[in-house]
Amino acid sequence: MPLPTSPRRSLALSPRLMRQRGIAALELSLTLTMLLMFVCAVVGYGVLFWMQQQLASAATEGARAAVYAQISGSNNVQGDACVAAMSVFSTGSAVACATTRAPCAWAGSGGQTANCATVAMTYNTQSWPLLATLQTFIVMLPGTNKNWVPTRLSSKAIVQISQGTP
Numbered sequence: 001m002p003l004p005t006s007p008r009r010s011l012a013l014s015p016r017l018m019r020q021r022g023i024a025a026l027e028l029s030l031t032l033t034m035l036l037m038f039v040c041a042v043v044g045y046g047v048l049f050w051m052q053q054q055l056a057s058a059a060t061e062g063a064r065a066a067v068y069a070q071i072s073g074s075n076n077v078q079g080d081a082c083v084a085a086m087s088v089f090s091t092g093s094a095v096a097c098a099t100t101r102a103p104c105a106w107a108g109s110g111g112q113t114a115n116c117a118t119v120a121m122t123y124n125t126q127s128w129p130l131l132a133t134l135q136t137f138i139v140m141l142p143g144t145n146k147n148w149v150p151t152r153l154s155s156k157a158i159v160q161i162s163q164g165t166p
Contacts, residue, residue: 037137044134044149048125055095055121055155058088062099062119063157070117070161077101077161081119094127101161108163115163120156125149 062085069080078099089095098120108114125131135149 037141040134040137044131047128047130048149048153051123051125051128052153052155054088055123055153056157058085058095058097059119059121059155059157061085061088062097062121063117063159066099066117066119066161067159077117081117085119085121094124096122098122104158104160108160112163114160116158117161118156118158120154122152122154125151125153 062081065084066077066081069077074080078101081099082097085097085099086095100118100120102116102118104114104116106114131149138148
């Protein structure tokens with residue numbers, strides 16, 4: 001490569017190089033935008049999976065408490081189960097708990113009817129700002145479906161709490 005003939009010429013940028021710098025800035029902004037959207041999607045879906053795991057854990061804890069309440073002779077098995085399940089979450093969270101008692105779908109030992117408790121946990125995802133932001137980014141993408149983020153997460157645990165006549 002030949003050396004520049006004048007020091008002034010080496011410091012000045014040609015119009016072609018100036019245009020190249022503008023294209024590079026445009027490419028950088030488009031790349032960063034796509035990278036930001038990708039990172040937000042990964043974080044948003046990570047939050048969904050984490051919350052689903054928390055709901056499953058809470059339902060399991062509630063089912064465990066229902067068995068313990070039945071064994072200890074509590075009069076309010078359903079209430080004890082929901083109290084234990086909701087203790088996983090902070091107060092004022094958008095998580096709802098419902099416990100029902102019904103005959104199990106399976107027969108107990110000796111063919112007797114078994115009594116089961118079902119602890120169901122639900123969460124409205126629209127109440128979490130991070131997921132609302134993720135939904136906003138998804139809607140901005142051309143040709144995408146708006147149902148990528150579920151509006152409700154749920155989990156339930158079923159446990160046998162007694163055998164024979166409840």
